[in-house]
Amino acid sequence: MYAIVEILGQQFKVEAGRKLYIHRMNEAERGSQIEFDKVLLLDNEGVITVGAPTVAGAKIVAEVVSHVRGEKVIIFHKKRRKGYRKRNGHRQDFTELFIKEIVA
Numbered sequence: 741m742y743a744i745v746e747i748l749g750q751q752f753k754v755e756a757g758r759k760l761y762i763h764r765m766n767e768a769e770r771g772s773q774i775e776f777d778k779v780l781l782l783d784n785e786g787v788i789t790v791g792a793p794t795v796a797g798a799k800i801v802a803e804v805v806s807h808v809r810g811e812k813v814i815i816f817h818k819k820r821r822k823g824y825r826k827r828n829g830h831r832q833d834f835t836e837l838f839i840k841e842i843v844a
Contacts, residue, residue: 743842744781745800751780754800754839761808764833768804774837776800782844789844799843805836 742755747762754760768774779798782789789795810832817826 741785741842741844742783743779743798743800745776746778746780747776754802754842756839756841758839759805760802760837760839761810761834762837763835764807765804765835768835770804770806772804773840774802774804776802782842784844795844797844801840801843802837803840805838808834808836810834 742753744751745754746752748765750762752760752762765774777794777799779795779800780791780793782791782795782798789798791798812829812831815828815830817828818824
């Protein structure tokens, strides 16, 4: 069983018992449970339910495991033959969720 759910403006495929990394949720504390009710699609052993726009009565129950930072991404700008070089880095903040169950 899996579902497509919208979290913070992004769509994710979730399954029960899996971990999921989303953009940081500052209001979520470690160990707390969160419910997401914007379920767009639900697959229950081959029976697919598509919402219009969401599936009525379906929700995702998840637990906040931790807040982590992703790997550093290097941004490098260069203009050839001009001596222009600029280097910058970025690390994205993520929230790690554990999907407990999909309620259909």
